[in-house]
Amino acid sequence: MFTHLSALVGFLIPLGSIIAPLIMWQVKKAESPFIDEQGKEALNFQITVLIAVIVCIILSFVLIGLLLLPIVGIGALVLTIIAGIKANEGVSYRYPMTLRLIS
Template identity: 50%
Template sequence: MSEFENVTAPPPPQTSAGPQEDRTIALITHLSGIVAGFIVPLIMWLINKDKADKPWLIDQTKEALNFQITIAIAYVAAIILTTITFGLLFFLPMLVWVANLVFCILAAVKANTGEAYRYPFALRLIK
């Protein structure tokens, strides 16, 4: 397995969901990425990362954080490409935003039902 595959391959999802409180926190964490980017997932992950009794919540906050970091990189790349092409690719930042919106809503719905969600394309930088 190459180093790149190790970074992008999703870890297996947690098998057991947490209590309703954890599911609500995961729901808010996933949805907050639409408005606040990686800030709220980072805060939620930092608050919960050392709590051994919340493995599902830690997994979901880490997944949301990794995806929002990936989206931030995609925004930067889209803006650079739009600038380089003198506005010809003006729609790229909007496509990134729509992808972020759709995948955050899908993740929030899955988290609310207690299922572990894996974003289809996210750099797994936080392990």
């Protein structure tokens, strides 16, 4: 659960959405396969969100990025909270539309 929710630090600290879950995952992954799996899932999602934000910033030069950026931010917030709740219930959560870079 905390691996998912630690990503919310990114709303306060630049790149905190990747650094916080990475640290949590590295510290806790040996405790259980579930934590290892969910840590990878959280990191993959946050990397995907970072890529989407970079694309939105680039597209802001043609104004569409300015419309998409809040959607990406709100979507990331909602999905991160849902993932934290599901993980707290012991349910394995997979984020939709996520690049699986860490396996």
